[in-house]
Amino acid sequence: MNAGHQTTRRLAAKAGTPICRSCRDTLSRSYASAAAAAVQTDGQAAQLIPPVAQASTQTSYGINTGVVLSRPPQITRDLHPFESAFFLYQRRLNERSALPFTRYFYYKDRTPADREWKRKIKQRLTPARDIGRYKGYGEEAWNDEVLIGAKESDFNWQVERLLEDAETTGLEDQPAEAVSSAVTPKKVEHEAVERPMSRITEADEKNDVKSLNRALQRTLYLLVKDKEGRWMFPQDRLQKETLKEAAYRILEYSAGVNMNTWVVGNVPIGHYQHNYTKALKTGAGLDEVGLKTFFMKVRIMAGQANLKENQFDLKDFKWLAKDEIQKEVEEDYWRQIKNMLAER
Amino acid sequence: MALRELPFRAASALCREVRPVVHAARPSLRRNASAGASHDVEHSSSLTVPPLSKDLVQNFDPIARSRQRRQGKKQLPASRYQYRSPKYYRGPLHPHQPPPPSDPASREFQPGPFSLPRLEQTYQSTIAADILTLTYQHYPPGYRPPKVENRLREWTGASPYFKNRPLRGPRGRGEELRLLHEPRTFRNIPKISRVTVHSFVPEAQENSAHLHVAGMILQAVSNVRATAHKARHNVVGWGLREGKYVAVTSHMEREDAHHFMAKLVDVVLPRIKEWKGVPGSSGDGAGNMSFGLTPQQVALFPEIEVNYDAYPPKMIPGMHITIHTDATNNKDARLLLQAIGLPFYGKLND
Structure with a gap:
């Protein structure tokens, strides 16, 4: 501690609150380290500084445990138009620079599969099946980019081309007599290919917020309505237990046992602080000035929430994505929880 | 003028006393980075909203235009x-x-990426956040990490050549400095950086x-040139002779590595009978983690x-598969x- 520090601090104190918090912290820290250095002259490790106990023990906060039960995304996200355009551009460029397809390595010569490949490549004129016609050689090789609004840039068109290639034999477009006259005693039989499932489910169309089959591209979070009608994550007072045990207990008591869940880690991922307008008196003679809720992250593997036998008087539940949660919860609650929720 | 005579601390104290008034008079100009950025970013893509009229787009024919231009x-x-990149x-x-190699006109240009792998999306949306939660280490406020003592040894002695000499390595032959374990933050969550496939064929x-x-098998499986x-060396026990070709490898990164891992985990490994695991x-x-597959197991790759x-x-x-990750320890x-x-x-x- 030197005279310069003292002067600074005195002047700072005189001016009310003129210095910012980080500066004040720096000042006090340099004091602390100076004091520690003065005491520990015998070269002890001055590294660990125990947290200072709270000076006034009259106030306290109630401790709650909250459960952020989430269902992770089930399918890949829709690509941004720029991304899909970029990927198509790169795939077509690859067609320009890739080595020619080694037909003899994949099809034995003069087999039905080989004949089919030849027929198809004659129709398609490009080895790749889902990028449309690509011409890398000749007079007009420079004209190799798809135009705006071309059908090749449509994702569904690309999927259809792949399916068509798997289902057809290349003989469909030819006239019937040509097919019969052609010497093809052995044909490759193709079974009907299963179509990919729709990325929009029935629950999406009905906007069934109780269903876990909704919004497959997003993370869904379980939100419950308490007896005051507020939407929030399931929560309860922490008893003599760890946060993890409390998370399991709260899940069982609020959403039932019909869920297969996993608590991720032993530490909370965020907290919500609520200050009372008037302090409460606790049993230990302390003033409880507010409530702090620590949220544990839980993943649902199987099952569904069921509020039938819940012990917290919960009225309703919803599975919501992040942006939908904002519309339901209170402004203050949202401000404190938004950073622990996944964007997608 | 008088201010200039005063010592620095007094001057700064005076200025500090004035400052709150200035703050009070000034309108609140504070803006959050998130709120401000959202104004600057365009909400609609220029790809979804064609800037040209529909007629023009529909009737645009590059071939006809070029023919017209070349007429006569x-x-x-x-x-x-035609531009050609210099050969040397x-x-x-x-x-x-x-x-630059990213330019399609460059000789070193390699097209790609062609897709956004499902595994990479899962990593970004789910796995990374879970790993961060699982490996979180709490430090109370006021904690300062213990100082890392110098990991390399000083040169002690009277020799004048020790001056400015680089520090000595750890004691012992062939010893190397072990990796530093940085505290876990959202910036250093372990991720797959590379996958190496290696096949040793002494025959x-x-x-x-x-x-x-x-x-051919490695190329087919990994999509990378082997x-x-x-x-x-000559190793009599293994029948190796120096200078003879005995092995092939291929290294996969980014998109290829993610596709390979997804293929391995979803298709190949579940079909192996009585596979115990890694x-x-x-x-x-x-x-870095590695494990091996037998020839019968390699034949299960869809390619x-x-x-x-x-x-x-x-x-x-x-083949031997080595998965290189950003992690600094096995755990x-x-x-x-x-x-x-x-x-x-x-x-x-x-």
């Missing part, structure tokens, strides 16, 4: 208007510089066909199954791979 005129020779790099002062010394088959390696003793202590007959019988090799690397879906068995090597 003689074409320039191709060398006059002649130094930074040469006037003819090659374009290739007698019959090079083995090496070609191994190379490189062959020579034996560096041995828990795997791991080199620096975040090999599709034309299994093209490979000569009994020439399909086994974190194993956590990442378990999250991706690789099971481990036996005694764990921590």
Whole structure:
């Protein structure tokens, strides 16, 4: 501690609150380290500084445990138009620079599969099946980019081309007599290919917020309505237990046992602080000035929430994505929880 | 003028006393980075909203335009208007510089990426956040990490040559400095950085066909050109002769690595009968995990199954797969791979 520090601090104190918090912290820290250095002259490790106990023990906060039960995304996200355009551009460029397809390595010569490949490549004129016609050689090789609004840039068109290639034999477009006259005693039989499932489910169309089959591209979070009608994550007072045990207990008591869940880690991922307008008196003679809720992250593997036998008087539940949660919860609650929720 | 005579601290104190008033008079100009940025970013893409009129877009025909332009005129020779990147790099002062490798006109250009792998999306949306929660280490406020003492040794002695000499390495022959373990933050969550597939075929010394088959299999499986390696020493016990080609490897990164891992975890490994998992003793202590597949297991890759007959019988090799991660210890690397879906068995090597 030197005279310069003292002067600074005195002047700072005189001016009310003129210095910012980080500066004040720096000042006090340099004091602390100076004091520690003065005491520990015998070269002890001055590294660990125990947290200072709270000076006034009259106030306290109630401790709650909250459960952020989430269902992770089930399918890949829709690509941004720029991304899909970029990927198509790169795939077509690859067609320009890739080595020619080694037909003899994949099809034995003069087999039905080989004949089919030849027929198809004659129709398609490009080895790749889902990028449309690509011409890398000749007079007009420079004209190799798809135009705006071309059908090749449509994702569904690309999927259809792949399916068509798997289902057809290349003989469909030819006239019937040509097919019969052609010497093809052995044909490759193709079974009907299963179509990919729709990325929009029935629950999406009905906007069934109780269903876990909704919004497959997003993370869904379980939100419950308490007896005051507020939407929030399931929560309860922490008893003599760890946060993890409390998370399991709260899940069982609020959403039932019909869920297969996993608590991720032993530490909370965020907290919500609520200050009372008037302090409460606790049993230990302390003033409880507010409530702090620590949220544990839980993943649902199987099952569904069921509020039938819940012990917290919960009225309703919803599975919501992040942006939908904002519309339901209170402004203050949202401000404190938004950073622990996944964007997608 | 008077201010200039005063000592610095007094002057700054005076200024500080004035400052709150200035703050009060000034309108609140504070804006959050998130709120401000959202105004600057355009909400709609220029791709979804075509800037040109519909007629123009519909009737645009590049071929017809070019024909019209060339009408009645003689074409320039191709060398006059087609750009070619220089064949050799002649130094930074040469006037003819090659374009960057990302330019399609460059000779080093490699197209890609072609897709956004599902595994990468899962990592970004789910796995990374879970690993961060699982490996979180709490430090109370006011905690300062213990100072890292100098990990290299000083040169002690009277020799004048010790001055400015680089510090000595750790004691012992062949000792290296171990990796530093940074505290876990959202910036250093372990991720898959590279996957190496390696196949050792000593039979290739007698019959090079083995090496070609191994190379084809690695290329088919990994989508990356395989490189062959020579034996560096004579090893009588293994029948190795120096200078003979005995192995092939291929390194996968980014998109290829993610596609390979997804293929492995979702298609190949579930079909192996009575596969116990990756041995828990795997791991080199620096975040790299490896395990092996037998020839029968390699044949389960979909790329090999599709034309299994093209490979000569009994020439399909086994392979070693090494997964390189950003983790700095075995435990974190194993956590990442378990999250991706690789099971481990036996005694764990921590």
